[in-house]
Amino acid sequence: xxxxxxxxxxxxxxxxxxxxxxxxxxxxxxxxxxxxxxxxxxxxxxxxxxxxxxxxxxxxxxxxxxxxxxxxxxxxxxxxxxxxxxxxxxxxxxxxxxxxxxxxxxxxxxxxxxxxxxxxxxxxxxxxxxxxxxxxxxxxxxxxxxxxxxxxxxxxxxxxxxxxxxxxxxxxxxxxxxxxxxxxxxxxxxxxxxxxxxxxxxxxxxxxxxxxxxxxxxxxxxxxxxxxxxxxxxxxxxxxxxxxxxxxxxxxxxxxxxxxxxxxx
Amino acid sequence: xxxxxxxxxxxxxxxxxxxxxxxxxxxxxxxxxxxxxxxxxxxxxxxxxxxxxxxxxxxxxxxxxxxxxxxxxxxxxxxxxxxxxxxxxxxxxxxxxxxxxxxxxxxxxxxxxxxxxxxxxxxxxxxxxxxxxxxxxxxxxxxxxxxxxxxxxxxxxxxxxxxxxxxxxxxxxxxxxxxxxxxxxxxxxxxxxxxxxxxxxxxxxxxxxx
Numbered sequence: 001x002x003x004x005x006x007x008x009x010x011x012x013x014x015x016x017x018x019x020x021x022x023x024x025x026x027x028x029x030x031x032x033x034x035x036x037x038x039x040x041x042x043x044x045x046x047x048x049x050x051x052x053x054x055x056x057x058x059x060x061x062x063x064x065x066x067x068x069x070x071x072x073x074x075x076x077x078x079x080x081x082x083x084x085x086x087x088x089x090x091x092x093x094x095x096x097x098x099x100x101x102x103x104x105x106x107x108x109x110x111x112x113x114x115x116x117x118x119x120x121x122x123x124x125x126x127x128x129x130x131x132x133x134x135x136x137x138x139x140x141x142x143x144x145x146x147x148x149x150x151x152x153x154x155x156x157x158x159x160x161x162x163x164x165x166x167x168x169x170x171x172x173x174x175x176x177x178x179x180x181x182x183x184x185x186x187x188x189x190x191x192x193x194x195x196x197x198x199x200x201x202x203x204x205x206x207x208x209x210x211x212x213x214x215x216x217x218x219x220x221x222x223x224x225x226x227x228x229x230x231x232x233x234x235x236x237x238x239x240x241x242x243x244x245x246x247x248x249x250x251x252x253x254x255x256x257x258x259x260x261x262x263x264x265x
Numbered sequence: 266x267x268x269x270x271x272x273x274x275x276x277x278x279x280x281x282x283x284x285x286x287x288x289x290x291x292x293x294x295x296x297x298x299x300x301x302x303x304x305x306x307x308x309x310x311x312x313x314x315x316x317x318x319x320x321x322x323x324x325x326x327x328x329x330x331x332x333x334x335x336x337x338x339x340x341x342x343x344x345x346x347x348x349x350x351x352x353x354x355x356x357x358x359x360x361x362x363x364x365x366x367x368x369x370x371x372x373x374x375x376x377x378x379x380x381x382x383x384x385x386x387x388x389x390x391x392x393x394x395x396x397x398x399x400x401x402x403x404x405x406x407x408x409x410x411x412x413x414x415x416x417x418x419x420x421x422x423x424x425x426x427x428x429x430x431x432x433x434x435x436x437x438x439x440x441x442x443x444x445x446x447x448x449x450x451x452x453x454x455x456x457x458x459x460x461x462x463x464x465x466x467x468x469x470x471x472x473x474x475x
Binding site: 146147148152155157159163164166168171176179187229234235236 | 285286287288292293294296297299300301303304305306307308309312313315316317318322325326327328371374375376377378379390392393394402403404405406407443445446450451452
């Protein structure tokens with residue numbers, strides 16, 4: 001840990017003296033990885049998994065409707081979360097994939113949720129699928145629309161929860177994410193009430209390859225990580241609360257040019 | 266003209282129910298609170314309770330530009346004032362060296378797999394948000410810089426008491442500030458806070474060295 005702290009300090013020092021990256025000391029590493037993003041491997045694996053016949057029903061996901069038609073992945077990420085009439089719910093990419101994997105492939109929800117986040121011993125199919133589908137909106141702009149009443153409800157609930165303080169540290173998302181130029185230690189905190197910053201945040205993560213974890217992480221993972229830091233219990237995977245926050249945040253990033261999977265610390 | 270426009274905007278499905286639109290505040294609150302109560306399936310009730318707001322947290326959760334009324338501010342400050350507890354010893358200023366360790370420790374109280382992490386004590390997490398020792402590079406800036414805190418204010422009894430209370434429950438002085446109510450919420454014990462106070466005000470502490 002000491003070593004790590006020294007390393008971060010050294011990088012920060014280099015950057016401060018260099019000047020160019022003073023506002024974002026970790027931009028150097030990100031830039032280095034951007035041209036050679038390991039996350040692309042996850043996207044490739046995801047593409048294979050998407051078309052492979054899997055599960056008790058030996059079916060692929062070619063009939064999975066992510067909101068733009070069965071089996072269609074181009075542009076799907078750009079407009080999620082959205083309302084789906086078959087489930088009568090607003091769903092984000094992960095909760096929608098969960099539905100498809102259960103309904104079409106006959107996989108159990110429990111197994112999928114158990115393997116939702118990968119580690120060095122076990123890869124997560126979800127992380128790969130999300131990388132693949134995310135990458136299929138590259139070059140498009142985020143465009144989350146509100147038309148169904150449940151979409152309006154989700155958006156407003158997400159905004160409400162974003163500002164809702166709770167837990168032993170009295171935190172809400174807003175505690176860290178409503179001002180410009182703030183950091184937790186050396187970690188930059190985007191101001192999530194600024195549309196310009198949100199476009200960059202939402203369109204280039206998540207999914208993103210996390211250098212510190214040697215894997216791609218998803219939005220659900222990011223939210224559960226925030227909850228963990230806030231000292232809250234484990235956030236239910238694909239819970240309505242997580243979808244509400246994602247609806248609020250993704251819509252706030254409308255117009256952002258998508259480039260996924262991204263690269264993060 | 267207006268009705269025609271509305272009719273055009275509505276899809277046939279929602280026309281029957283009226284045009285879809287943003288829910289009002291009470292409806293939003295009801296929907297969102299239901300979501301929060303359902304967000305932690307399978308978690309022990311004692312931990313889920315952390316997501317239930319007390320009155321002050323409710324007041325401090327106003328969205329966006331909504332400002333607090335004078336009455337709400339007073340209520341939060343009053344609740345904070347009555348929450349104050351002090352170390353049994355009565356000593357509000359402990360050992361700055363213990364405080365130094367606590368201030369840079371950002372762990373404690375986190376939950377994984379439905380269990381609180383095993384630890385002797387929680388860290389105080391100060392440097393996550395504040396600069397303390399002016400030589401430290403790896404410090405956050407969500408809160409104001411506290412470098413030279415004691416050098417600027419001295420270590421009189423009044424300063425020590427204010428500093429202790431500010432860490433125990435900041436909302437007594439700054440209702441709804443970002444600063445967690447460290448003592449009131451039980452994240453830190455009164456004794457731990459006294460050590461953090463020493464780290465801030467003791468003339469020997471690195472915080473007060475140039």
